[in-house]
Each structure stands twice: as C-alpha cells, then as structure tokens.
Amino acid sequence: GQQLNQSPQSMFIQEGEDVSMNCTSSSIFNTWLWYKQDPGEGPVLLIALYKAGELTSNGRLTAQFGITRKDSFLNISASIPSDVGIYFCAGRNYGGSQGNLIFGKGTKLSVKP
Amino acid sequence: DTGVSQDPRHKITKRGQNVTFRCDPISEHNRLYWYRQTLGQGPEFLTYFQNEAQLEKSRLLSDRFSAERPKGSFSTLEIQRTEQGDSAMYLCASSAGLNNEQFFGPGTRLTVL
Numbered sequence: 001g002q003q004l005n006q007s008p009q010s011m012f013i014q015e016g017e018d019v020s021m022n023c024t025s026s027s028i029f030n031t032w033l034w035y036k037q038d039p040g041e042g043p044v045l046l047i048a049l050y051k052a053g054e055l056t057s058n059g060r061l062t063a064q065f066g067i068t069r070k071d072s073f074l075n076i077s078a079s080i081p082s083d084v085g086i087y088f089c090a091g092r093n094y095g096g097s098q099g100n101l102i103f104g105k106g107t108k109l110s111v112k113p
Numbered sequence: 114d115t116g117v118s119q120d121p122r123h124k125i126t127k128r129g130q131n132v133t134f135r136c137d138p139i140s141e142h143n144r145l146y147w148y149r150q151t152l153g154q155g156p157e158f159l160t161y162f163q164n165e166a167q168l169e170k171s172r173l174l175s176d177r178f179s180a181e182r183p184k185g186s187f188s189t190l191e192i193q194r195t196e197q198g199d200s201a202m203y204l205c206a207s208s209a210g211l212n213n214e215q216f217f218g219p220g221t222r223l224t225v226l
Contacts, residue, residue, distance in 0.1 A: 033215075042117070042204050042218050045217075090155070100169065
C-alpha cells in the first residue's frame with residue numbers, strides 16, 4: 001500500500017542531543033500525526049497536526065505541518081535514554097477515507113547515555 | 114486502564130488453522146480500525162468500523178479475513194486457513210470526535226508455522 005517517505009531510517013545519537021526527522025508525501029495531506037512505538041507494543045500518539053503551518057509542542061517534542069501540506073517534521077530536544085524507539089509519521093490525505101491513516105516506515109532512534 | 118485492549122497478545126498457529134483476535138476500544142469511541150504491521154514497516158490499514166457498520170476494507174483484506182463489530186463496541190478479526198505470510202502484528206485502534214485521532218492497542222503478534 002501507499003506509504004510516506006520518512007527519513008532518516010535510523011539515528012544513533014548521544015544523550016542530550018537534539019533530533020530531527022521528517023516525512024514527505026506526493027499528495028496533499030489534511031492531517032499529520034506522529035507516533036512512537038516501543039518493541040512489542042502498539043504506537044503511542046505523540047502529536048497531532050491539522051492545519052498547514054501549524055507548529056505544536058508536547059514537552060520536548062515539537063512538530064510542524066508543512067506549508068505545502070506535503071510534509072511534516074518532528075524535533076526532539078535534549079534527548080534522554082527513554083526516547084529510544086521507532087517514530088512513525090502518519091497522515092490522512094485530502095479525498096482519502098476518514099479511516100485510513102497512511103504510515104511512514106519509521107525512524108529508529110537509539111540514544112547513547 | 115481505559116485504553117484500547119487486545120487479546121491475545123501473542124498467537125502461534127499452524128498453517129491452515131483459523132485464528133480470531135479481539136479488540137476492545139476506548140469506551141465511547143465510535144470508530145474502530147484494524148491494521149497489520151510487518152517487521153520494519155509502518156502499520157497498514159485493513160478495515161474500519163463506525164459503530165457496527167464496516168465502512169471500508171483495504172485490498173489487503175483478502176477473502177480469508179473477516180472482521181465484525183456486532184454491537185458497536187468490541188470487534189473481532191478472524192483469519193481463516195492461515196498462511197505463513199499472515200505472520201505479523203495485528204493492531205487495533207479507536208477514535209471519536211471530529212479530529213479522529215486514532216489510539217492504538219498493544220497489538221496481537223501472530224506467528225504462522
């Protein structure tokens with residue numbers, strides 16, 4: 001099925017560093033969501049974005065809905081070991097179903113203490 | 114805990130057997146979704162219910178797959194004559210309201226031998 005282009009595929013960083021990851025689509029999206037998934041668990045919703053240009057924070061996390069409506073980024077500031085996991089972007093495109101979220105392939109984050 | 118719950122968490126079965134999974138959504142969430150996730154991929158949409166009505170099915174949902182939500186609360190996903198390619202994590206999510214943010218359960222890990 002259709003998937004978003006998410007990058008980078010993986011990141012290995014030092015504790016305390018900032019992290020940035022992004023997601024792009026070939027079609028216009030009206031919703032962007034960012035999830036974090038731990039091994040063997042379901043994705044946990046971090047941030048939801050509904051308007052082009054919207055910038056939303058959740059603690060050390062900040063995400064933006066791109067002006068073109070075809071991209072979004074997630075930043076994590078001052079990373080800590082518990083930030084380890086796989087981060088997924090997900091979106092719903094204009095004209096698409098109300099049910100169907102399209103997911104990226106994920107960014108695997110490793111944090112070195 | 115009032116989150117989405119799924120049962121069982123793990124299922125190992127032999128090829129050709131039938132399996133059934135259950136999902137209990139967040140109370141009062143009228144929308145319920147099933148996704149499938151294979152290793153290294155993001156979740157892929159399978160089907161979606163609003164109350165008891167199944168409104169959308171992905172082409173990934175072959176005729177061996179059937180989902181029900183008879184009373185608009187819990188849902189079951191049945192796979193008949195399982196194949197090794199059915200091995201995956203099956204995720205359930207629920208949502209409500211205009212923004213339709215989807216909250217995921219912990220998933221059922223299916224292994225077909």
